Amino acid sequence: MRALDLRLERAGLLELAMEEAGRAVADTVHAAFPAGRVLLLAGSGANGGDAYVAARHLHALGRAVEVRGLNARHPLARTNRRRLLAAGVRTTPLAASPAGLAALRRALGGAAVVVDGLLGTGFTPPLRPALAGVVAAVNAAGRPVVAIDLPSGLDAEMAEVSGDPLRADHTVALCGWKTALLFGPAAHLAGQVRLDGLRLPPGWALAEATATRPADAEVAARLPVRAADAHKGTAGRVWIVGGHPGTVGAPALAGVGALRAGAGLVTVHSAAEVPLVMPELMVRRHADLAGALADTLPDARPDALALGMGLGPDAPALARLVLGWRIPTVLDADALQPELTGAGHDACVWTPHPGEAARLLGTRTPEITRDPLEAARALQARYGGVVVLKGGPSVVAHPGGVQVARPGHPGMASAGMGDTLSGVIAALLGQGLDAAGAALAGVSLHARAGQLAGAQHGYGLSATDVSVALGAAWLDLSSRR
Numbered sequence: 001m002r003a004l005d006l007r008l009e010r011a012g013l014l015e016l017a018m019e020e021a022g023r024a025v026a027d028t029v030h031a032a033f034p035a036g037r038v039l040l041l042a043g044s045g046a047n048g049g050d051a052y053v054a055a056r057h058l059h060a061l062g063r064a065v066e067v068r069g070l071n072a073r074h075p076l077a078r079t080n081r082r083r084l085l086a087a088g089v090r091t092t093p094l095a096a097s098p099a100g101l102a103a104l105r106r107a108l109g110g111a112a113v114v115v116d117g118l119l120g121t122g123f124t125p126p127l128r129p130a131l132a133g134v135v136a137a138v139n140a141a142g143r144p145v146v147a148i149d150l151p152s153g154l155d156a157e158m159a160e161v162s163g164d165p166l167r168a169d170h171t172v173a174l175c176g177w178k179t180a181l182l183f184g185p186a187a188h189l190a191g192q193v194r195l196d197g198l199r200l201p202p203g204w205a206l207a208e209a210t211a212t213r214p215a216d217a218e219v220a221a222r223l224p225v226r227a228a229d230a231h232k233g234t235a236g237r238v239w240i241v242g243g244h245p246g247t248v249g250a251p252a253l254a255g256v257g258a259l260r261a262g263a264g265l266v267t268v269h270s271a272a273e274v275p276l277v278m279p280e281l282m283v284r285r286h287a288d289l290a291g292a293l294a295d296t297l298p299d300a301r302p303d304a305l306a307l308g309m310g311l312g313p314d315a316p317a318l319a320r321l322v323l324g325w326r327i328p329t330v331l332d333a334d335a336l337q338p339e340l341t342g343a344g345h346d347a348c349v350w351t352p353h354p355g356e357a358a359r360l361l362g363t364r365t366p367e368i369t370r371d372p373l374e375a376a377r378a379l380q381a382r383y384g385g386v387v388v389l390k391g392g393p394s395v396v397a398h399p400g401g402v403q404v405a406r407p408g409h410p411g412m413a414s415a416g417m418g419d420t421l422s423g424v425i426a427a428l429l430g431q432g433l434d435a436a437g438a439a440l441a442g443v444s445l446h447a448r449a450g451q452l453a454g455a456q457h458g459y460g461l462s463a464t465d466v467s468v469a470l471g472a473a474w475l476d477l478s479s480r481r
């Protein structure tokens with residue numbers, strides 16, 4: 001039993017929560033599939049209990065329901081099966097025998113929609129053979145499926161899939177997001193996901209949530225609003241520190257990202273010759289990069305900086321130097337090295353992709369992609385500051401919790417996107433956002449720009465296309481305040 005279920009039970013709220021869960025599922029089914037017979041499959045635990053409640057609500061709405069259930073073991077599943085019977089709906093045993101599966105296939109044939117209440121968060125892989133037969137029969141029937149909490153056979157805490165879980169068209173997630181509903185191949189099996197808070201007392205879900213997914217309005221509220229008399233000196237002076245012979249495009253892309261995200265003055269400092277891709281950028285080449293930065297600092301202290309993009313082997317030493325200045329800083333690419341363990345401060349943002357995250361945690365990339373929420377949390381604990389674990393969707397971990405941003409566009413899987421994002425986050429830091437706010441608003445803006453540009457360029461999307469769309473993304477997002 002998960003911590004939340006235990007707390008609900010202790011507080012005497014589990015029965016109320018199950019009633020709400022069943023109501024939410026019935027509402028979703030009735031709205032998405034307003035006609036035809038509803039076949040509800042109930043497992044032996046509380047997930048099955050939710051299905052019995054949903055059946056009662058659907059029956060009350062005048063829907064034809066057929067309920068097939070395993071032996072109910074959870075006390076509230078038994079209670080709600082009895083209530084269903086009292087409301088005039090009989091249930092049929094769900095059996096995995098050849099005759100039982102044949103009966104299930106017939107029932108599936110007559111169903112307009114199937115409700116999956118077989119297994120929820122209590123599932124521990126692998127799926128036992130008896131239930132695997134039931135799940136296979138449902139998948140083979142090709143009927144629309146609404147899953148309760150998560151599709152049966154998915155491990156709630158894992159983005160990866162083992163065996164052959166149930167494939168749902170809709171999932172009604174109860175109370176909080178689960179890793180399986182947010183990331184990787186598991187999320188693809190959940191279909192359209194709707195989160196229902198179950199009308200629990202405020203703070204309950206939040207206290208146990210593994211992660212939250214902020215609404216657009218919440219992100220938009222973090223975007224800076226400028227005074228009419230703003231000038232380039234008040235819109236944020238940003239330094240981009242990167243580039244090395246052979247990797248000079250990366251800092252240029254970060255510089256463009258910073259300008260397009262509203263930075264007033266952007267200077268690229270590099271040991272190499274960085275191309276002037278936008279005449280509005282200032283580009284400085286230094287034979288001794290560390291010395292030049294230290295010399296420039298007293299007279300031209302930036303409001304924020306981003307460091308590491310294409311920077312090469314000197315990146316960790318430069319990162320240490322810069323972190324000592326306590327300026328809001330984004331650390332990316334070559335600056336993401338294990339030797340910087342514990343070097344972060346409150347105003348710094350680390351932006352690894354899964355491969356870099358694996359390097360930072362001394363593990364392999366699949367360990368990161370299997371559970372991105374845990375990986376982001378572990379990175380934040382080890383390195384300090386705020387961590388953006390990049391991906392579709394990106395995860396932001398900060399001392400106050402973990403947030404999952406909206407995903408961008410599949411076309412964003414191309415070189416240079418991370419460089420642009422570093423510039424965007426640095427620009428927001430330079431405009432006064434704190435590290436957690438800049439990280440969340442930055443990944444959200446970048447993802448929205450990716451969606452807008454992706455609608456035009458598809459898989460041919462480039463980081464430059466995304467930068468160009470940043471202004472429109474900002475306007476779009478801020479209109480949702």
Ligand SMILES: NC(=O)C1=CN([C@@H]2O[C@H](COP(=O)(O)OP(=O)(O)OC[C@H]3O[C@@H](n4cnc5c(N)ncnc54)[C@H](O)[C@@H]3O)[C@@H](O)[C@H]2O)[C@H](O)CC1
Nearest residue numbers: 017018045046047119120121122123124126127128149175
């Ligand atoms: N958290 C909430 O806000 C609420 C959650 N609700 C629902 O409760 C389930 C979790 O219920 P639980 O009883 O803990 O577990 P399940 O019903 O998911 O499954 C238990 C059941 O499954 C069997 N089982 C486990 N592993 C396997 C396997 N590999 N193969 C076959 N069978 C397996 C196990 O033996 C048990 O019998 C949550 O998802 C929500 O749907 C509340 O109703 C509302 C509040």
